[in-house]
Each structure stands twice: as C-alpha cells, then as structure tokens.
Amino acid sequence: MQPTSDDRVPVLITGGSLVGLSTSLFLGRLGVDHLLVEKHAATSHHPRGRGNNVRTMELFRTAGIEPAIRSAASVLSRNHGILQAESLTGDNQRWLFREIDPGGGLAAFSPSGWCLCSQNDLEPVLLKEARALGGDIRFGVELRSFEQDSDGVTAELLYRETGETRTVRAGYLVAADGPRSPVRERLGIGQTGAGELFHNVSVTFRAKRLAEVVGDRHFIACYLTNPDADGALLPVDNEAEWVFHLPWHPERGEQLDAFTDERCAAHIRTAVGVPGLEVEITGKAPWHAAERVAERYSQGRVLLAGDSAHEMSPTGAFGSNTGIQDAHNLAWKLAAVLGGWAGPGLLETYGAERRPVAVATSARASERSAEHSHPGYDAAPAGGNRQSGVLTVALGYRYPAGAVVGVDPDRPVVPTPPPGPGGTGGPVVPTVPAVPDRDGTPAAPQPGGPAVPVHPEARAAGRPRGPRAAAVGGEPGTRAPHMWVTREGEKVSTLDLYERVPVLLTGAGSTAGAAWHSAAARVGDDLGVPLERYRVGAGHGADLVTEPGEDWSAAHGTGEDGALLVRPDGFVAWRATAGCADPAAELSAALRQVLSLD
Numbered sequence: 001m002q003p004t005s006d007d008r009v010p011v012l013i014t015g016g017s018l019v020g021l022s023t024s025l026f027l028g029r030l031g032v033d034h035l036l037v038e039k040h041a042a043t044s045h046h047p048r049g050r051g052n053n054v055r056t057m058e059l060f061r062t063a064g065i066e067p068a069i070r071s072a073a074s075v076l077s078r079n080h081g082i083l084q085a086e087s088l089t090g091d092n093q094r095w096l097f098r099e100i101d102p103g104g105g106l107a108a109f110s111p112s113g114w115c116l117c118s119q120n121d122l123e124p125v126l127l128k129e130a131r132a133l134g135g136d137i138r139f140g141v142e143l144r145s146f147e148q149d150s151d152g153v154t155a156e157l158l159y160r161e162t163g164e165t166r167t168v169r170a171g172y173l174v175a176a177d178g179p180r181s182p183v184r185e186r187l188g189i190g191q192t193g194a195g196e197l198f199h200n201v202s203v204t205f206r207a208k209r210l211a212e213v214v215g216d217r218h219f220i221a222c223y224l225t226n227p228d229a230d231g232a233l234l235p236v237d238n239e240a241e242w243v244f245h246l247p248w249h250p251e252r253g254e255q256l257d258a259f260t261d262e263r264c265a266a267h268i269r270t271a272v273g274v275p276g277l278e279v280e281i282t283g284k285a286p287w288h289a290a291e292r293v294a295e296r297y298s299q300g301r302v303l304l305a306g307d308s309a310h311e312m313s314p315t316g317a318f319g320s321n322t323g324i325q326d327a328h329n330l331a332w333k334l335a336a337v338l339g340g341w342a343g344p345g346l347l348e349t350y351g352a353e354r355r356p357v358a359v360a361t362s363a364r365a366s367e368r369s370a371e372h373s374h375p376g377y378d379a380a381p382a383g384g385n386r387q388s389g390v391l392t393v394a395l396g397y398r399y400p401a402g403a404v405v406g407v408d409p410d411r412p413v414v415p416t417p418p419p420g421p422g423g424t425g426g427p428v429v430p431t432v433p434a435v436p437d438r439d440g441t442p443a444a445p446q447p448g449g450p451a452v453p454v455h456p457e458a459r460a461a462g463r464p465r466g467p468r469a470a471a472v473g474g475e476p477g478t479r480a481p482h483m484w485v486t487r488e489g490e491k492v493s494t495l496d497l498y499e500r501v502p503v504l505l506t507g508a509g510s511t512a513g514a515a516w517h518s519a520a521a522r523v524g525d526d527l528g529v530p531l532e533r534y535r536v537g538a539g540h541g542a543d544l545v546t547e548p549g550e551d552w553s554a555a556h557g558t559g560e561d562g563a564l565l566v567r568p569d570g571f572v573a574w575r576a577t578a579g580c581a582d583p584a585a586e587l588s589a590a591l592r593q594v595l596s597l598d
Helices: 018-029 054-062 066-072 102-108 119-132 182-187 210-214 261-272 318-338 344-371 390-396 456-461 511-527 552-556 583-594
Strands: 007-014 034-038 082-085 093-097 136-139 141-149 152-159 164-175 191-206 221-224 231-235 241-248 280-294 302-304 443-446 449-453 484-487 490-493 503-507 532-537 544-546 563-566 572-576
Touching (some): 007 018, 007 152, 007 318, 018 119, 054 318, 054 390, 066 119, 141 164, 141 182, 164 182, 191 261, 191 344, 241 261, 280 344, 318 344, 318 390, 511 532, 511 583, 532 552
Parallel strands (some): 007 034, 034 136, 082 221, 164 302, 503 532, 532 544
Antiparallel strands (some): 152 164, 191 241, 221 231, 563 572
C-alpha cells in the first residue's frame, strides 16, 4: 500500500541555496516536475560564494541563463586577481595572481569564462529562471522528517510561518541542505577528510572613502597580513559596500559575541591602514572552513549534493562550483531514469563519479589556502609536488568510474603538472584539456606524450598558435572538447549540444562514420533511448560544419572513421577510434552499460 500524502512529486529537493536552486533549474530544463523546500524565508542576503568557474558557467550557458548571470554580476566585471598586502597604504604588496585569463587564451578551450557573481546576486537569477521553468519552490518550509521504501520517499514538511504540516510523497529526495545536513545525519553517513581548518567571521560594512584608498586595484580579494589585524577584504560594489573576513579562533575559547561592531570596525581600520576610516557595520555571519567528504553520496532513494556531500576551503571557490556541478550530473540522471530511458542503476554512478572529484578538489582547496596564507589558516604549504591550478581543476578533472566505458581507473582524477621550464602550474596530459593556469599561460601539446608549458616568450600572444593547439580530447570520462561549429546556419559550440539527451558524433564524408550514424538510429529506437546524431566535418553532408582548419576527429581523438558518445552533461561516455564490423552491436553494448539498461 502506498503511503498517504498531501502532495506527490517525482523529485523533492531540500535546501534552496545555490546548489538546490541549480538542481531545480537543471531539472526544470529537462522537464522533470519537482518541489523545492527551503527553511529560510528568502534567498541569501549575504555576499558570499562569489566565484563561478569556467565549467560552472558552461553549464549555466547550456541552461540559457549565462547572460542574466553576467548582467547580475556586472558591478564586479572589472575585478580580477588576488592581492596580498600588509596594508592598502604600505609598500609591502604583491599580486598572488593578477588575472585569471590574461590575453584571452581560455577562449581556445571554452565558449564561456570565469564570472564573479556574489551568492546574493546569483540566487535570485536562479530562482527566477527555475520558477519560469515550472519549479515549485517554497521558502519558509522545512523538511522535518522522511522515510523511504523501495518505491519512494515520504517526507513531512513544516510551514514555519503558520505551523502547518504537510506530507509529500516523492520518487527521490535530493538533500542540498548544507554542511550540517540533517538528511545526511539522519542516514548515518559518515565523512572523511582533514576536518575543520579555520574559522572566520564575515563582516559586511559600508565605508565610502575606502574606494579612494583601493584606487585602481580592482581585486577579487585582498589578503591583509598586518600581524595586529589580518583578514581578507572583498569588494561588493567597488564603491561603498565591502566584506571583511576576520579570523576567529573558537579553539582558543574565543566567543562569537566578542566580535562587537566596535571591535570589527577597529580591526578593519588597522588592517587596511587607514586609522580614521569611517566604518559602518551592516552585518556579521560566522563561517567555518573544513575539508570533509561524505563516505557515500546516496542511500536508497536519497541523494546528497553540494555542501551536504562535501566541504572545502573557500580559496579557489571550489566548493560552490563542485556543488553546482554535482547538481548537473544528478539532474540528467534523474531525468533519464524518470523518463524511462535509463535503468535505476544509473543513479548509483552519481557517487562513483562525483565523490572522487570532491576528494581531489577539497584537498586542492586546502593546499591553496596554505599557499595563499589565507587569514586564520596557519598551515604551511606541502611543498614538493606541484599542484594543479584552478582552471585545470575546473576543466581537467575526470571520472575514474561510473556511467562511462573504457576509462583508465588508475589515472589521477585531477592531473598534476609536469616539471619543466616556464612552469605554469597548469598540468596537461594526453586527452585532458590543456588549460591555462592562474597566470593564464596555455599549454601546448606534444605528439605522443604529455604537453609541456608554453615558453614564457609565447605568453604575450595570449592563446595558442594555429586554429587549435589543445591536447587531444575526447577520452571517456573527461569533459568533451569545445569547438565552434555551424548548425543550420548558426554558430554554436559543440558544448552547446549536450544537455537533454545523449549525442553521437561521427565524421562526415567517411564510410565508417556513415555506418555509425545509421546504426545509431536503429539502436536508439531498439533501446528506447532518445539519441541525437550529428555528422561533423567541413564538407558536404555535415550536420555540424567546422571552422576552416579545424579537424574534428583529431581534436576528439576518434580518427576519421570513429565515433564519440557524449552524455547530457558534456562528458564523454564512450569512444570508438575507428570503424568496426558491427557498429550497431558496439554502440548498443556501450549504451546499455552507460545507461544501466541491462
């Protein structure tokens, strides 16, 4: 007998911050009915979680909201780099990095770019679009309890303003309910990792004269190192509104109520080096930096996403980006299972893919905090092995297992940089995108071996020479390469093709490519999979026409007679580097494995 309920919905989401709202957005784009509940009365008012990396912006691009986000972020569009200084008025200053993408070299690898948009500005954009797509989003509603069985989840909801309780029956529950996740604790899921790293109090304040002191140093953040008043200064509007992160040491018995307005204002004046600065404190919120990852990402029909699954140090803005990418990975899998073209086992690949990424990324975030001497964190950098840069972590990570065929499970999840002159810190290995690191230097491929950093003299060009100078892409388990193509007269990125259903790419003008293309139609019908097909090339018969000088098969590592199967999240699921005697059988076997259809 089915449990009684007031509402029935395929997916229930608890938590309406960045990850929960992104989950709603992505499910809405895929036509999945869902209900989101958030215990707070509205979206965040605090300017935090501001860095949206290239991969996240690619996902927002395919979801159709990148322009709206960039409009909301326009006030900080000129801010780049991280400054470290003893004060804003002294001589002891240096840029940890000046620009994320100097010269625009990243354009060779992505149609999108980094975007600095504070959480309080981003969440309303996500909320508006998610509701426009049909998302049922209710603020002031708390998930009080839940029970699951083999067919679904029964949850009790509390409407906090009225005290009313209601029951909802959902096929699946997505817990995006933060680092202290009640859902994760209710399931008894443990965590691994280093644990707590450091603590800060985030102070919002108004100081009209501070913009004059900052001048043209339009930084993302400034780490102020005055031993009497260290902390991190972040602009909100580059004029009067600012945020300051003060180190907090509860492990020494320091109480939160000790951070009075007077103490915070005095600390800020000393840190920036302007004793007479007028400071008006407008808000305070404590936060905790930690390195923790859930031991598993799901239990039955309940799935964890975002901070409920992982906590990371804020340096590098890895945490929210990893969470948003969790949401995208999970959304297409839920849509496939609920749509009947994938088996329930597909959802088991969610944790198999995303957990290793979180483990590697959280460790990198902690190390980056040590490298940058983040205020409040006294750990020394590990030294020795060079660490991957932010852009490589964002674009170069890979899935060692999951809904993929033909991966090498022994390859690192996040590649490490090769030694050599001109060191960019941006690691590149064959089949992983060669991305610029924090100094923006792109890496050039070497046939048959790992790519090496571009010589410093080549940095002025800002991007690789030639139409494409990226390492061969297309390896199963990695993000598919970006390439500009023309489809029905419109110029699009190949990454724009991947959102709703699997896509098979084959070469145009190749006999074997035509065989793969033809087989895909039969296999899709036989398996009930909505498989899209495109023939790619410069000549007659191409559905996607490449730019002059672009070689699609070489860039994707397929060969002229090969084929590439790309998942709705833009990751390569399977690749054939050449033709075969029975393409229908090969493709059918790959789809069955990827979509858990057996």
